[in-house]
Amino acid sequence: MARKTVLQFLALVLGLGVLMACGLVSPETSFARTHPDGLGAGRPICSECHSNDVAKGSLKAYATFDHTPTFVKEHRFQANQDPNTCAACHAPSFCVDCHGGKVPMKPATRLADRPDRDTPHRGDYLTLHKIEGRLDPSSCYRCHGRANNDQCRACHR
Protein backbone atom coordinates (compact mmCIF):
# COMPACT_ATOMS: atom_id res chain seq x y z
CA MET A 1 0.00 0.00 0.00
CA ALA A 2 2.79 2.37 1.00
CA ARG A 3 4.65 1.47 -2.22
CA LYS A 4 1.56 2.30 -4.29
CA THR A 5 1.31 5.67 -2.56
CA VAL A 6 4.97 6.43 -3.29
CA LEU A 7 4.51 5.49 -6.95
CA GLN A 8 1.41 7.68 -7.22
CA PHE A 9 3.31 10.54 -5.64
CA LEU A 10 6.23 10.06 -8.03
CA ALA A 11 3.87 9.92 -11.02
CA LEU A 12 2.26 13.17 -9.85
CA VAL A 13 5.65 14.85 -9.44
CA LEU A 14 6.76 13.60 -12.86
CA GLY A 15 3.54 14.82 -14.48
CA LEU A 16 3.84 18.24 -12.87
CA GLY A 17 7.51 18.33 -13.87
CA VAL A 18 6.68 17.61 -17.51
CA LEU A 19 3.93 20.26 -17.50
CA MET A 20 6.29 22.80 -15.95
CA ALA A 21 9.06 21.90 -18.43
CA CYS A 22 6.65 22.37 -21.35
CA GLY A 23 5.84 25.81 -20.00
CA LEU A 24 9.54 26.63 -19.98
CA VAL A 25 10.08 25.77 -23.63
CA SER A 26 10.72 28.75 -25.89
CA PRO A 27 7.71 29.69 -28.05
CA GLU A 28 9.99 30.80 -30.95
CA THR A 29 9.76 28.97 -34.25
CA SER A 30 12.78 26.85 -35.12
CA PHE A 31 15.65 27.91 -37.37
CA ALA A 32 15.18 27.18 -41.09
CA ARG A 33 15.91 23.53 -41.89
CA THR A 34 17.43 24.28 -45.27
CA HIS A 35 19.17 27.34 -46.62
CA PRO A 36 16.76 28.65 -49.27
CA ASP A 37 19.45 29.44 -51.86
CA GLY A 38 22.30 27.34 -53.15
CA LEU A 39 25.74 28.57 -52.09
CA GLY A 40 28.67 29.01 -54.45
CA ALA A 41 32.05 27.32 -54.28
CA GLY A 42 34.48 28.20 -51.51
CA ARG A 43 33.94 29.19 -47.92
CA PRO A 44 30.74 31.20 -47.41
CA ILE A 45 30.76 34.48 -45.49
CA CYS A 46 27.26 34.51 -43.95
CA SER A 47 27.42 38.18 -42.95
CA GLU A 48 27.81 39.27 -46.59
CA CYS A 49 24.05 38.80 -46.97
CA HIS A 50 22.88 38.64 -43.34
CA SER A 51 24.62 41.85 -42.35
CA ASN A 52 22.54 42.94 -39.35
CA ASP A 53 20.54 39.83 -38.56
CA VAL A 54 20.61 37.61 -35.53
CA ALA A 55 20.34 33.89 -36.23
CA LYS A 56 17.12 32.52 -34.75
CA GLY A 57 17.69 30.23 -31.78
CA SER A 58 21.42 30.78 -31.49
CA LEU A 59 20.79 34.51 -30.84
CA LYS A 60 24.16 35.30 -32.41
CA ALA A 61 25.10 37.61 -35.23
CA TYR A 62 25.52 35.75 -38.52
CA ALA A 63 29.12 36.98 -38.59
CA THR A 64 29.76 34.39 -35.86
CA PHE A 65 29.29 31.74 -38.53
CA ASP A 66 31.43 33.35 -41.25
CA HIS A 67 33.69 30.59 -42.56
CA THR A 68 36.96 32.39 -41.90
CA PRO A 69 40.26 30.49 -41.38
CA THR A 70 39.72 30.79 -37.62
CA PHE A 71 36.17 29.42 -37.92
CA VAL A 72 37.39 26.45 -39.94
CA LYS A 73 39.96 25.61 -37.27
CA GLU A 74 37.78 26.31 -34.23
CA HIS A 75 34.35 25.26 -35.55
CA ARG A 76 33.84 22.80 -32.71
CA PHE A 77 32.49 25.60 -30.53
CA GLN A 78 29.81 26.59 -33.04
CA ALA A 79 28.99 22.94 -33.77
CA ASN A 80 28.63 22.31 -30.06
CA GLN A 81 26.41 25.31 -29.36
CA ASP A 82 24.33 25.61 -32.55
CA PRO A 83 24.08 22.34 -34.48
CA ASN A 84 20.77 23.45 -36.03
CA THR A 85 22.46 26.41 -37.69
CA CYS A 86 25.12 24.13 -39.23
CA ALA A 87 22.38 21.71 -40.38
CA ALA A 88 20.77 24.36 -42.60
CA CYS A 89 23.62 23.91 -45.09
CA HIS A 90 25.47 20.76 -44.06
CA ALA A 91 24.04 17.25 -44.11
CA PRO A 92 25.47 15.01 -41.37
CA SER A 93 27.57 13.18 -43.98
CA PHE A 94 29.66 16.35 -44.45
CA CYS A 95 30.99 16.04 -40.90
CA VAL A 96 31.74 12.33 -41.40
CA ASP A 97 34.47 13.10 -43.95
CA CYS A 98 36.66 13.76 -40.89
CA HIS A 99 34.62 12.97 -37.76
CA GLY A 100 33.45 9.51 -38.72
CA GLY A 101 34.29 7.57 -35.59
CA LYS A 102 36.06 5.13 -37.87
CA VAL A 103 36.99 5.98 -41.45
CA PRO A 104 38.75 3.78 -44.01
CA MET A 105 41.20 6.42 -45.25
CA LYS A 106 42.56 9.74 -44.08
CA PRO A 107 40.42 12.73 -45.12
CA ALA A 108 43.23 14.17 -47.27
CA THR A 109 43.14 11.04 -49.45
CA ARG A 110 39.36 10.94 -49.67
CA LEU A 111 39.31 14.61 -50.63
CA ALA A 112 42.52 14.74 -52.66
CA ASP A 113 40.58 16.48 -55.46
CA ARG A 114 39.68 19.33 -53.07
CA PRO A 115 43.02 20.96 -52.19
CA ASP A 116 41.12 24.06 -51.08
CA ARG A 117 39.65 22.25 -48.09
CA ASP A 118 41.58 22.21 -44.82
CA THR A 119 41.62 18.44 -44.47
CA PRO A 120 43.97 17.13 -41.80
CA HIS A 121 47.11 15.11 -42.52
CA ARG A 122 48.01 16.18 -46.05
CA GLY A 123 51.16 14.71 -47.55
CA ASP A 124 53.24 12.07 -45.79
CA TYR A 125 51.73 12.43 -42.34
CA LEU A 126 53.02 9.00 -41.31
CA THR A 127 56.46 10.57 -40.92
CA LEU A 128 55.25 13.88 -39.57
CA HIS A 129 52.98 12.42 -36.89
CA LYS A 130 56.00 11.24 -34.91
CA ILE A 131 56.96 14.86 -34.42
CA GLU A 132 53.50 16.37 -33.99
CA GLY A 133 52.58 13.61 -31.55
CA ARG A 134 55.68 14.36 -29.49
CA LEU A 135 54.92 18.05 -29.36
CA ASP A 136 51.34 17.54 -28.17
CA PRO A 137 49.61 14.13 -28.01
CA SER A 138 46.48 15.78 -26.61
CA SER A 139 45.84 17.30 -30.04
CA CYS A 140 45.70 13.72 -31.44
CA TYR A 141 43.46 12.56 -28.58
CA ARG A 142 40.46 14.61 -29.67
CA CYS A 143 39.95 12.35 -32.73
CA HIS A 144 42.12 9.31 -32.13
CA GLY A 145 41.69 8.88 -28.39
CA ARG A 146 38.16 7.60 -28.55
CA ALA A 147 37.90 6.50 -32.18
CA ASN A 148 39.42 6.71 -35.67
CA ASN A 149 42.38 4.69 -34.50
CA ASP A 150 42.42 1.33 -36.26
CA GLN A 151 45.62 2.26 -38.06
CA CYS A 152 47.22 3.69 -34.90
CA ARG A 153 46.63 0.44 -33.02
CA ALA A 154 49.03 -1.47 -35.24
CA CYS A 155 51.98 0.32 -33.60
CA HIS A 156 50.71 2.14 -30.48
CA ARG A 157 49.79 -0.96 -28.48
Place this chain on the structure above:
Amino acid sequence: MKRRTYVALLATLMSATAWGQEVSLYGTTMAEMWKQNIPGSDQTTYTPATQYLGIDANKLGSDNLSLHLFGWGRADLSDASSFDGSKSGGYLNYGYLQYRFDQANAEIKAGRFTVNQSTGFEQVDGVSARTDLRGGFTISAFGGRPVFFKTVDPAAQSDYNFQHDFIFGTRLAWRLPQVTEIGVSYLEDGTKPAQDLPHPSLVDYTRRQLGLDLLLTPSSAFDLRGRTVFDVANHPDVAPGAPKHSDIAEHDYTVTWRLGSQVSVTGNYAERNYFAYFAGTNLPSLFKQDDNDMFRGWGGKVTWTTEANFQAVADYRHMHRETFGDANAAGGEMRWSFNEKAVLFGVGGRWVNAVDTKFVDPTQPYLSLSYKEARIWTLVTKGRFTASLDGILQHYDSGNPYLADFRNVYEVVGSLGFQASTNVKVSGDVSYGSNPVAKHETRGLLKAEYRFGFAKKGGQ
Protein backbone atom coordinates in the same frame (compact mmCIF):
# COMPACT_ATOMS: atom_id res chain seq x y z
CA MET B 1 27.48 -3.84 -30.92
CA LYS B 2 27.21 -7.48 -32.01
CA ARG B 3 27.09 -8.29 -35.71
CA ARG B 4 23.54 -9.69 -35.65
CA THR B 5 22.34 -6.58 -33.79
CA TYR B 6 23.99 -4.51 -36.52
CA VAL B 7 22.18 -6.46 -39.22
CA ALA B 8 18.81 -6.22 -37.43
CA LEU B 9 19.25 -2.49 -36.85
CA LEU B 10 20.30 -1.84 -40.43
CA ALA B 11 17.42 -3.92 -41.85
CA THR B 12 14.92 -2.04 -39.69
CA LEU B 13 16.32 1.36 -40.57
CA MET B 14 16.64 0.58 -44.28
CA SER B 15 13.04 -0.65 -44.47
CA ALA B 16 11.87 2.46 -42.61
CA THR B 17 13.15 4.62 -45.47
CA ALA B 18 10.31 3.26 -47.61
CA TRP B 19 7.95 5.50 -45.59
CA GLY B 20 9.86 8.61 -46.55
CA GLN B 21 8.33 11.05 -48.98
CA GLU B 22 11.74 12.60 -49.70
CA VAL B 23 14.46 10.00 -49.90
CA SER B 24 18.00 10.88 -50.91
CA LEU B 25 20.64 8.28 -51.55
CA TYR B 26 24.25 9.23 -52.03
CA GLY B 27 27.31 7.14 -52.44
CA THR B 28 30.93 7.19 -53.41
CA THR B 29 32.74 4.26 -54.92
CA MET B 30 36.51 4.45 -54.70
CA ALA B 31 39.02 2.09 -56.26
CA GLU B 32 42.60 2.72 -55.24
CA MET B 33 45.85 1.25 -56.40
CA TRP B 34 49.28 2.04 -55.14
CA LYS B 35 52.72 0.54 -55.35
CA GLN B 36 55.40 0.82 -52.72
CA ASN B 37 59.07 0.28 -53.23
CA ILE B 38 60.32 -0.29 -49.69
CA PRO B 39 64.10 -0.53 -49.31
CA GLY B 40 65.08 -4.09 -48.47
CA SER B 41 61.86 -5.74 -49.60
CA ASP B 42 59.90 -6.50 -52.75
CA GLN B 43 57.66 -3.99 -54.44
CA THR B 44 54.13 -4.27 -53.05
CA THR B 45 50.85 -3.52 -54.82
CA TYR B 46 47.64 -2.60 -53.00
CA THR B 47 44.17 -2.39 -54.57
CA PRO B 48 41.49 -1.63 -51.97
CA ALA B 49 37.93 -0.87 -53.10
CA THR B 50 35.80 1.24 -50.79
CA GLN B 51 32.10 1.94 -50.94
CA TYR B 52 30.49 4.77 -48.96
CA LEU B 53 26.71 4.84 -48.75
CA GLY B 54 24.36 7.34 -47.15
CA ILE B 55 20.59 7.69 -46.99
CA ASP B 56 18.53 10.66 -45.81
CA ALA B 57 14.80 9.88 -45.69
CA ASN B 58 12.69 12.89 -44.76
CA LYS B 59 8.98 13.22 -43.99
CA LEU B 60 8.55 9.74 -42.60
CA GLY B 61 4.81 9.96 -42.07
CA SER B 62 5.30 13.37 -40.47
CA ASP B 63 7.07 16.41 -41.92
CA ASN B 64 9.30 16.47 -38.85
CA LEU B 65 10.47 12.87 -38.73
CA SER B 66 13.55 11.80 -40.69
CA LEU B 67 16.05 8.98 -40.85
CA HIS B 68 19.76 9.27 -41.56
CA LEU B 69 22.20 6.48 -42.33
CA PHE B 70 25.84 6.50 -43.36
CA GLY B 71 28.45 3.78 -43.51
CA TRP B 72 31.20 2.24 -45.58
CA GLY B 73 32.71 -1.09 -46.56
CA ARG B 74 36.18 -1.93 -47.87
CA ALA B 75 37.70 -4.96 -49.56
CA ASP B 76 41.32 -5.46 -50.57
CA LEU B 77 41.62 -7.08 -53.97
CA SER B 78 45.31 -7.90 -53.47
CA ASP B 79 47.62 -7.36 -50.46
CA ALA B 80 46.10 -6.20 -47.17
CA SER B 81 46.26 -2.40 -47.07
CA SER B 82 45.38 -2.08 -43.41
CA PHE B 83 48.21 -2.12 -40.87
CA ASP B 84 46.41 -4.78 -38.85
CA GLY B 85 46.51 -7.21 -41.80
CA SER B 86 42.75 -7.42 -42.37
CA LYS B 87 41.62 -7.52 -46.00
CA SER B 88 38.11 -6.22 -45.44
CA GLY B 89 36.27 -3.89 -43.11
CA GLY B 90 33.15 -1.85 -42.69
CA TYR B 91 31.43 0.47 -40.30
CA LEU B 92 28.13 2.16 -39.57
CA ASN B 93 29.16 5.77 -38.88
CA TYR B 94 25.64 6.81 -37.95
CA GLY B 95 22.09 5.56 -38.22
CA TYR B 96 19.37 7.41 -36.35
CA LEU B 97 15.80 8.60 -36.39
CA GLN B 98 15.40 12.31 -35.81
CA TYR B 99 12.32 14.31 -34.88
CA ARG B 100 12.70 18.08 -35.28
CA PHE B 101 10.03 20.23 -33.70
CA ASP B 102 8.74 23.38 -35.40
CA GLN B 103 9.29 25.27 -32.17
CA ALA B 104 12.28 26.07 -29.98
CA ASN B 105 14.85 24.29 -32.19
CA ALA B 106 13.86 21.18 -30.30
CA GLU B 107 14.87 17.76 -31.57
CA ILE B 108 15.09 14.15 -30.48
CA LYS B 109 17.46 11.56 -31.96
CA ALA B 110 17.51 7.82 -31.40
CA GLY B 111 19.99 5.32 -32.80
CA ARG B 112 23.72 5.68 -33.45
CA PHE B 113 24.91 9.28 -33.62
CA THR B 114 27.79 11.52 -32.65
CA VAL B 115 27.37 14.25 -30.07
CA ASN B 116 29.57 17.14 -29.09
CA GLN B 117 27.11 18.99 -26.91
CA SER B 118 28.97 18.08 -23.74
CA THR B 119 32.65 18.28 -22.89
CA GLY B 120 33.79 15.80 -25.53
CA PHE B 121 33.04 14.41 -28.96
CA GLU B 122 31.26 11.10 -28.41
CA GLN B 123 29.79 8.34 -30.53
CA VAL B 124 26.72 6.84 -28.86
CA ASP B 125 24.10 4.16 -29.41
CA GLY B 126 21.25 5.81 -27.55
CA VAL B 127 18.99 8.84 -27.37
CA SER B 128 19.63 12.59 -27.40
CA ALA B 129 17.36 15.60 -27.05
CA ARG B 130 17.70 19.38 -27.04
CA THR B 131 15.47 22.43 -26.85
CA ASP B 132 15.64 26.17 -26.38
CA LEU B 133 13.93 27.47 -23.26
CA ARG B 134 12.39 30.81 -22.38
CA GLY B 135 14.66 33.61 -21.26
CA GLY B 136 17.55 32.65 -23.55
CA PHE B 137 18.24 29.29 -21.94
CA THR B 138 18.95 26.13 -23.91
CA ILE B 139 19.32 22.57 -22.68
CA SER B 140 20.50 19.33 -24.23
CA ALA B 141 21.18 15.80 -23.01
CA PHE B 142 22.13 12.41 -24.34
CA GLY B 143 22.46 8.92 -22.92
CA GLY B 144 23.14 5.40 -24.08
CA ARG B 145 25.88 2.93 -24.67
CA PRO B 146 29.21 4.26 -25.91
CA VAL B 147 30.37 2.75 -29.19
CA PHE B 148 33.07 0.20 -28.45
CA PHE B 149 36.49 0.03 -30.02
CA LYS B 150 38.83 -2.92 -30.09
CA THR B 151 41.94 -3.12 -27.98
CA VAL B 152 44.90 -5.34 -28.77
CA ASP B 153 45.21 -6.86 -25.31
CA PRO B 154 42.26 -9.21 -24.39
CA ALA B 155 42.56 -8.36 -20.68
CA ALA B 156 42.37 -4.64 -21.49
CA GLN B 157 39.36 -5.31 -23.71
CA SER B 158 37.61 -7.06 -20.84
CA ASP B 159 38.30 -4.08 -18.52
CA TYR B 160 37.19 -1.66 -21.23
CA ASN B 161 33.88 -3.45 -21.82
CA PHE B 162 33.24 -3.70 -18.07
CA GLN B 163 33.90 -0.05 -17.35
CA HIS B 164 32.56 1.50 -20.52
CA ASP B 165 28.94 0.48 -19.87
CA PHE B 166 26.95 3.72 -20.08
CA ILE B 167 27.47 7.28 -21.23
CA PHE B 168 25.50 10.35 -20.26
CA GLY B 169 26.05 14.01 -21.02
CA THR B 170 24.14 17.24 -20.63
CA ARG B 171 24.61 20.95 -21.22
CA LEU B 172 22.66 23.95 -19.94
CA ALA B 173 23.42 27.35 -21.42
CA TRP B 174 22.17 30.92 -21.28
CA ARG B 175 22.31 33.37 -24.17
CA LEU B 176 22.05 37.12 -24.25
CA PRO B 177 21.38 38.09 -27.89
CA GLN B 178 24.57 39.17 -29.68
CA VAL B 179 26.48 39.55 -26.41
CA THR B 180 27.21 36.28 -24.62
CA GLU B 181 26.59 32.59 -24.17
CA ILE B 182 27.58 30.80 -20.99
CA GLY B 183 27.27 27.02 -20.77
CA VAL B 184 27.72 24.37 -18.11
CA SER B 185 28.11 20.76 -19.18
CA TYR B 186 28.61 17.40 -17.56
CA LEU B 187 29.84 14.10 -18.97
CA GLU B 188 29.79 10.68 -17.34
CA ASP B 189 31.40 8.02 -19.50
CA GLY B 190 31.22 4.64 -17.78
CA THR B 191 29.83 3.99 -14.32
CA LYS B 192 32.46 1.54 -13.04
CA PRO B 193 35.84 3.17 -12.33
CA ALA B 194 39.06 1.19 -12.44
CA GLN B 195 39.07 0.72 -8.68
CA ASP B 196 35.91 -1.46 -9.04
CA LEU B 197 37.66 -3.92 -11.35
CA PRO B 198 38.21 -7.47 -10.04
CA HIS B 199 41.92 -6.90 -10.69
CA PRO B 200 42.62 -3.19 -10.11
CA SER B 201 44.29 -1.39 -13.01
CA LEU B 202 46.10 1.90 -13.32
CA VAL B 203 44.24 2.55 -16.58
CA ASP B 204 40.80 4.02 -15.99
CA TYR B 205 38.45 3.91 -18.98
CA THR B 206 35.79 6.01 -17.27
CA ARG B 207 35.49 9.80 -17.26
CA ARG B 208 33.52 12.27 -15.22
CA GLN B 209 33.99 15.81 -16.44
CA LEU B 210 32.42 19.17 -15.78
CA GLY B 211 32.76 21.82 -18.46
CA LEU B 212 32.28 25.58 -18.53
CA ASP B 213 32.10 27.27 -21.90
CA LEU B 214 31.92 30.93 -22.77
CA LEU B 215 31.24 33.14 -25.76
CA LEU B 216 31.59 36.89 -25.33
CA THR B 217 30.86 39.32 -28.18
CA PRO B 218 30.53 42.79 -26.66
CA SER B 219 30.92 44.32 -30.12
CA SER B 220 30.94 43.06 -33.68
CA ALA B 221 34.70 43.67 -33.76
CA PHE B 222 35.56 41.40 -30.85
CA ASP B 223 34.76 37.93 -29.62
CA LEU B 224 36.15 35.61 -27.00
CA ARG B 225 35.21 31.97 -26.91
CA GLY B 226 36.53 28.94 -25.14
CA ARG B 227 36.04 26.43 -22.41
CA THR B 228 37.48 24.97 -19.24
CA VAL B 229 36.96 21.29 -18.44
CA PHE B 230 37.37 19.90 -14.93
CA ASP B 231 38.03 16.29 -14.03
CA VAL B 232 35.51 15.47 -11.27
CA ALA B 233 36.08 11.71 -11.08
CA ASN B 234 37.01 10.04 -7.80
CA HIS B 235 40.60 8.91 -8.25
CA PRO B 236 42.56 6.84 -5.75
CA ASP B 237 44.70 8.88 -3.37
CA VAL B 238 48.19 9.61 -4.65
CA ALA B 239 51.10 8.04 -2.82
CA PRO B 240 52.71 10.20 -0.10
CA GLY B 241 55.27 12.51 -1.68
CA ALA B 242 53.99 11.98 -5.22
CA PRO B 243 52.88 15.08 -7.12
CA LYS B 244 49.17 15.78 -6.97
CA HIS B 245 47.25 15.60 -10.22
CA SER B 246 45.57 18.76 -11.46
CA ASP B 247 41.77 18.71 -11.58
CA ILE B 248 41.78 20.94 -14.65
CA ALA B 249 41.61 18.80 -17.78
CA GLU B 250 41.64 21.63 -20.30
CA HIS B 251 41.65 25.39 -20.83
CA ASP B 252 41.14 26.41 -24.46
CA TYR B 253 40.33 30.05 -25.28
CA THR B 254 40.42 32.01 -28.51
CA VAL B 255 40.01 35.76 -28.87
CA THR B 256 39.41 37.51 -32.20
CA TRP B 257 39.63 41.20 -33.06
CA ARG B 258 38.38 42.44 -36.41
CA LEU B 259 40.29 45.51 -37.50
CA GLY B 260 38.05 46.98 -40.16
CA SER B 261 36.53 44.77 -42.80
CA GLN B 262 39.76 43.19 -44.05
CA VAL B 263 42.00 42.29 -41.14
CA SER B 264 41.39 40.09 -38.12
CA VAL B 265 43.77 39.12 -35.35
CA THR B 266 43.27 35.93 -33.36
CA GLY B 267 44.98 34.82 -30.16
CA ASN B 268 44.70 31.41 -28.53
CA TYR B 269 45.72 29.88 -25.22
CA ALA B 270 45.39 26.16 -24.47
CA GLU B 271 46.46 24.02 -21.53
CA ARG B 272 45.83 20.32 -21.00
CA ASN B 273 46.78 18.17 -18.02
CA TYR B 274 47.00 14.64 -19.32
CA PHE B 275 45.92 12.75 -16.20
CA ALA B 276 42.69 14.72 -16.06
CA TYR B 277 42.22 15.06 -19.84
CA PHE B 278 42.94 11.52 -21.01
CA ALA B 279 40.84 8.49 -20.21
CA GLY B 280 42.04 4.97 -20.85
CA THR B 281 42.10 4.21 -24.57
CA ASN B 282 43.01 1.32 -26.81
CA LEU B 283 46.27 3.19 -27.57
CA PRO B 284 47.94 2.93 -24.16
CA SER B 285 51.43 3.74 -25.39
CA LEU B 286 50.26 6.95 -26.99
CA PHE B 287 47.90 8.51 -24.45
CA LYS B 288 49.66 7.85 -21.17
CA GLN B 289 47.19 8.74 -18.47
CA ASP B 290 49.67 8.12 -15.66
CA ASP B 291 52.38 10.39 -17.10
CA ASN B 292 51.36 13.42 -15.04
CA ASP B 293 52.44 15.36 -18.11
CA MET B 294 50.95 18.63 -19.32
CA PHE B 295 50.83 20.76 -22.46
CA ARG B 296 50.61 24.51 -22.70
CA GLY B 297 50.42 26.42 -25.96
CA TRP B 298 49.77 30.00 -26.99
CA GLY B 299 49.87 31.80 -30.26
CA GLY B 300 48.25 34.13 -32.69
CA LYS B 301 47.10 34.50 -36.24
CA VAL B 302 46.61 37.49 -38.53
CA THR B 303 44.21 37.16 -41.45
CA TRP B 304 43.97 39.68 -44.26
CA THR B 305 41.10 39.27 -46.68
CA THR B 306 40.71 41.72 -49.56
CA GLU B 307 37.62 42.32 -51.60
CA ALA B 308 39.66 41.27 -54.62
CA ASN B 309 39.41 37.61 -53.63
CA PHE B 310 42.75 37.39 -51.93
CA GLN B 311 43.38 36.05 -48.47
CA ALA B 312 46.62 35.88 -46.50
CA VAL B 313 47.12 34.22 -43.12
CA ALA B 314 50.20 34.36 -40.90
CA ASP B 315 50.39 32.47 -37.62
CA TYR B 316 52.76 31.72 -34.75
CA ARG B 317 52.46 29.23 -31.89
CA HIS B 318 54.64 28.44 -28.90
CA MET B 319 54.26 24.94 -27.43
CA HIS B 320 55.50 23.64 -24.13
CA ARG B 321 55.25 20.04 -23.01
CA GLU B 322 56.53 19.43 -19.52
CA THR B 323 58.33 16.14 -20.17
CA PHE B 324 59.48 17.02 -23.63
CA GLY B 325 60.56 20.61 -24.00
CA ASP B 326 59.59 23.67 -25.97
CA ALA B 327 58.83 24.12 -29.66
CA ASN B 328 57.87 27.07 -31.83
CA ALA B 329 55.84 26.94 -35.02
CA ALA B 330 55.11 29.64 -37.56
CA GLY B 331 53.41 29.57 -40.90
CA GLY B 332 51.68 31.47 -43.62
CA GLU B 333 49.24 30.86 -46.40
CA MET B 334 47.98 32.90 -49.34
CA ARG B 335 44.88 32.09 -51.37
CA TRP B 336 43.60 33.67 -54.54
CA SER B 337 40.37 33.08 -56.41
CA PHE B 338 39.78 34.21 -59.98
CA ASN B 339 36.89 34.20 -62.41
CA GLU B 340 34.16 33.93 -59.75
CA LYS B 341 35.96 31.15 -57.89
CA ALA B 342 36.40 29.03 -61.02
CA VAL B 343 40.13 29.17 -60.41
CA LEU B 344 41.51 28.80 -56.89
CA PHE B 345 45.21 28.99 -56.12
CA GLY B 346 47.15 28.79 -52.90
CA VAL B 347 50.67 28.70 -51.51
CA GLY B 348 51.71 28.05 -47.94
CA GLY B 349 54.67 27.41 -45.72
CA ARG B 350 55.25 26.17 -42.19
CA TRP B 351 58.29 26.10 -39.97
CA VAL B 352 58.58 24.10 -36.77
CA ASN B 353 61.55 24.72 -34.50
CA ALA B 354 62.05 21.88 -32.01
CA VAL B 355 65.80 21.85 -31.59
CA ASP B 356 66.14 20.64 -28.00
CA THR B 357 63.54 17.94 -27.65
CA LYS B 358 64.03 15.41 -24.86
CA PHE B 359 63.57 11.65 -24.56
CA VAL B 360 63.48 10.84 -28.25
CA ASP B 361 66.44 8.52 -28.06
CA PRO B 362 68.01 7.49 -24.71
CA THR B 363 71.47 7.46 -26.27
CA GLN B 364 71.09 11.02 -27.54
CA PRO B 365 68.91 12.81 -24.98
CA TYR B 366 68.53 16.05 -26.97
CA LEU B 367 67.71 15.95 -30.66
CA SER B 368 66.22 18.24 -33.24
CA LEU B 369 62.83 17.44 -34.66
CA SER B 370 62.66 20.72 -36.59
CA TYR B 371 61.23 20.79 -40.07
CA LYS B 372 60.01 23.14 -42.78
CA GLU B 373 57.04 22.57 -45.05
CA ALA B 374 56.00 24.19 -48.33
CA ARG B 375 52.77 23.64 -50.25
CA ILE B 376 51.34 24.90 -53.53
CA TRP B 377 47.97 23.97 -54.99
CA THR B 378 45.37 24.94 -57.56
CA LEU B 379 41.80 23.92 -58.35
CA VAL B 380 40.21 24.81 -61.69
CA THR B 381 36.58 24.35 -62.72
CA LYS B 382 35.62 24.76 -66.38
CA GLY B 383 32.21 23.67 -67.50
CA ARG B 384 31.74 20.08 -66.42
CA PHE B 385 35.44 19.52 -65.80
CA THR B 386 37.50 20.07 -62.68
CA ALA B 387 41.25 19.73 -62.36
CA SER B 388 43.53 20.13 -59.38
CA LEU B 389 47.21 19.91 -58.55
CA ASP B 390 48.63 19.79 -55.05
CA GLY B 391 52.31 19.58 -54.12
CA ILE B 392 53.74 19.37 -50.62
CA LEU B 393 57.39 19.19 -49.49
CA GLN B 394 58.74 18.63 -45.99
CA HIS B 395 62.40 19.25 -45.25
CA TYR B 396 63.66 17.84 -41.94
CA ASP B 397 66.72 18.77 -39.88
CA SER B 398 69.61 16.37 -39.97
CA GLY B 399 69.91 13.92 -37.10
CA ASN B 400 66.20 13.23 -36.82
CA PRO B 401 66.11 9.58 -35.69
CA TYR B 402 62.75 8.84 -37.32
CA LEU B 403 63.84 9.48 -40.88
CA ALA B 404 66.72 7.11 -41.60
CA ASP B 405 68.68 10.04 -43.10
CA PHE B 406 65.80 10.80 -45.44
CA ARG B 407 65.54 14.57 -45.18
CA ASN B 408 63.26 15.60 -48.04
CA VAL B 409 59.79 14.09 -48.16
CA TYR B 410 57.35 15.10 -50.87
CA GLU B 411 54.06 14.22 -52.49
CA VAL B 412 52.37 15.55 -55.62
CA VAL B 413 48.69 14.83 -56.34
CA GLY B 414 46.93 15.54 -59.62
CA SER B 415 43.20 15.10 -60.11
CA LEU B 416 40.79 15.31 -63.03
CA GLY B 417 37.00 15.19 -62.59
CA PHE B 418 33.99 15.14 -64.89
CA GLN B 419 30.47 16.05 -63.78
CA ALA B 420 28.56 13.65 -66.03
CA SER B 421 25.17 14.88 -64.80
CA THR B 422 23.75 16.82 -61.89
CA ASN B 423 23.86 13.65 -59.83
CA VAL B 424 26.95 11.84 -61.05
CA LYS B 425 30.60 12.82 -60.95
CA VAL B 426 33.60 10.70 -61.82
CA SER B 427 37.18 11.62 -61.08
CA GLY B 428 40.65 10.19 -60.97
CA ASP B 429 43.66 11.10 -58.81
CA VAL B 430 47.28 10.19 -59.34
CA SER B 431 49.90 10.86 -56.70
CA TYR B 432 53.62 10.36 -56.56
CA GLY B 433 55.77 10.69 -53.49
CA SER B 434 58.93 9.76 -51.72
CA ASN B 435 59.20 9.20 -47.98
CA PRO B 436 61.28 7.28 -45.40
CA VAL B 437 59.05 4.18 -45.64
CA ALA B 438 58.71 4.02 -49.41
CA LYS B 439 61.46 5.46 -51.58
CA HIS B 440 59.01 5.77 -54.47
CA GLU B 441 55.27 5.61 -54.01
CA THR B 442 52.75 5.93 -56.85
CA ARG B 443 49.04 5.94 -56.09
CA GLY B 444 46.00 5.96 -58.32
CA LEU B 445 42.44 6.52 -57.21
CA LEU B 446 39.25 6.32 -59.25
CA LYS B 447 36.15 7.83 -57.70
CA ALA B 448 32.49 7.79 -58.70
CA GLU B 449 30.13 9.97 -56.70
CA TYR B 450 26.40 9.80 -57.16
CA ARG B 451 23.43 11.36 -55.48
CA PHE B 452 19.78 10.54 -56.17
CA GLY B 453 16.71 12.09 -54.61
CA PHE B 454 15.67 15.43 -53.26
CA ALA B 455 18.67 16.51 -51.21
CA LYS B 456 19.28 20.24 -51.40
CA LYS B 457 22.29 20.39 -49.12
CA GLY B 458 25.16 18.28 -48.01
CA GLY B 459 28.65 19.59 -47.98
CA GLN B 460 29.08 21.03 -51.41
